[in-house]
Amino acid sequence: MLDAPSALRSVWLAIHWFDHDLAYMSLIVQKYGGTSVGDPVRIRNVAGRVATTRRDGNDVIVVVSAMGKYTDDLIRLATEVSNDPPAREMDMLLTAGERISMALLAMALSDLGIGAVSLTGSQAGILTDDTHGEARITEIRGTRVKDGLAKQKIVIVAGFQGVDPESKEITTLGRGGSDATAVALAAAHGASVCEIYTDVDGVFTADPRIVAGARKLEEVSFDEMLELAASGSGVLMGRSVEFGRRFNIPIHVRSSFREGEGTWVKEKTMEQAIISGVAHDSSEAKVTVQAVPDQPGVAAALFEPLAEAGVNVDMIVQNVSSDGSTDISFTVPRSHTANAREIAMRVADELGAGGVDVDEAIGKVSLVGAGMKSHPGVAARVFRALADAAINVEMISTSTIRVSCVVRGDKVEDAVRALHDEFEPPMITQEIGADG
């Protein structure tokens, strides 16, 4: 019988070698955004990076977006032929964008002597529901991807698109769709990591254009990244982070223009941050239904029709005043404002409310950190820091790892700086293995 330390050592070695083997033979999914493949020179650069990953001994699946602003160009063409383009045809149109970039990348790889095959979303087995323009991935069938990998080829997959297996119609996944494609493929094919290449160096503690001292995070947990994404951090969309968390695929957000590590988004981070970062979002509007009679069911009467109309409601705040009526405020993306106003006014009428006010001059600032749940008083410090900077807080919403405040739109940058100065994220506390 072995003594315990020796047995542990054997196990450690086995894991070590197994890891090493895995690392050498492992599958890496790399996703390059529109800026990274914005022109032929950049596409050749991406090919060089993929080739290096290949020569390091990895299998590689590459997911690409459309080149630069190409999707915007296609949308503009659509508006020039139609006032209300059918969503089905819009998807047919937009999917041309990734088709172009994926074929060009395959050519550039071929020029480097690296065998590659490009596949549309449909060919790569990205199955979705039938919601044109905002389809959800329902299943990944990987025959052609596996065939390509088995033939020692780099498999390039068009991001942002899939196919509804019932109707055989081509679909697109909506905002952040290419990231979702990449993480879903990584999960389906058992990749060791999903690398998201972008035009910034990683996830920062705040927007570096606003906060000079903003720092790149080395690691951030899935939960924190979800809160950061929901709070306006544009680096990664929430849906891809959700995939990563569900299937435990580490996501490495890094620059396609610079060498060096970016930010790892993982299940368990080595260091537990009290505060990971400050995020902001200036794309929302606040809708207030004034003087609503304070009686059961009024919230449902308002938010049910909004949900049915597909309006994305973010924050909701309700406060009962002493006279028995109440104001209900909520925020929505500004693109949904018109729709939200119309529904709110109809409901206000039915409920006998005072009226509806829409305010587009707002912004939201959020403090995110998994450690704050075990550190009471963070919210209080947030309000104090904003007050000291003479910034009025109009709405408050919190989760266990986030505090969000709605402020005047022209105060957003001041608020971001005030919170970053106060907390100086990442505020690290060593809690490895702790329940946090």
Place this chain on the structure above:
Amino acid sequence: MLDAPSALRSVWLAIHWFDHDLAYMSLIVQKYGGTSVGDPVRIRNVAGRVATTRRDGNDVIVVVSAMGKYTDDLIRLATEVSNDPPAREMDMLLTAGERISMALLAMALSDLGIGAVSLTGSQAGILTDDTHGEARITEIRGTRVKDGLAKQKIVIVAGFQGVDPESKEITTLGRGGSDATAVALAAAHGASVCEIYTDVDGVFTADPRIVAGARKLEEVSFDEMLELAASGSGVLMGRSVEFGRRFNIPIHVRSSFREGEGTWVKEKTMEQAIISGVAHDSSEAKVTVQAVPDQPGVAAALFEPLAEAGVNVDMIVQNVSSDGSTDISFTVPRSHTANAREIAMRVADELGAGGVDVDEAIGKVSLVGAGMKSHPGVAARVFRALADAAINVEMISTSTIRVSCVVRGDKVEDAVRALHDEFEPPMITQEIGADG
């Protein structure tokens, strides 16, 4: 028992009414080229024309090319990322072009209140062999097209593209591929006519930019159109005319910018033309293998390797001289010159021939007319007319309905004018029902 004239009359009426019904419920295939869908305004114009055809009571399948010079733009992008783009990826890239125009046309139709659905070549069941870049259509499977028509929709199909059912790889059909798509769909779905919309008014007796008096042909037979296409008339490619002839689908070549009839390409024309037109082609080069020993098998030794290398040989002329050796001359597209020269030099070496001469400063002028086979002396008049214009004839090739001459490149336009003046096509002779 009916007397003969009355019986004939009944048959005539039945056909008449049957025709009328067919005309009212008939299926029309319309193909719009790159210029016709060159920008959003033109796409809206095309939509208007399709809508009119629809409102006249027809089912419509529309085949579209890529917008304007878009295919050229994509080819340029490819050359910027690769010196030798793989054909498979080239097809993936180029098929994005028709995808964009078909979706935009569907949107424009929707804006006019006309239901439409756009289908890729693959979705429309255009099955091909596996020759990327120059695939041949092998079969049309029409499920989704039929579904669309059954739902009273305009079905828009991407021209120029298909899918190899074995490998499931996307293919393109090469030059004139969209016309071929249109005529093949017309044949497969039993259309009454295939309309080819283009930027000219129809098929002319000669290039109007060269011959001021060139006239639009009202009708031309499949055979003549094939000879015209092979002789350099760029309006219709030969392969689509072959489809039309094989399945007896009338092709109507007409302007997408102007109203009025164009040129009908049909099996039997109402009037038999002696001469239909003068075509010219300035895209070829002449290769001469000099002083070849005059012995059996030398032609095979030369043209077998050329065929294997995919070099498109057009005219071939061989004349034995008195000293027992011979010169063999042939013409090829100038894009094949380098390849042809290399093969010819290798063969010349093997055969102990004198050498190889390549001449790119040539042009070909052809006179085409189904009636010439019953009118002897046409060829002699051709040579006399060219001689009178002081134009030297370097090579001659004839078929039953065509006389072609190779002349100096800078004499091509003179030659076209000389032949048009001499014959003034269309020279019509009434031979309805005759064997000609």
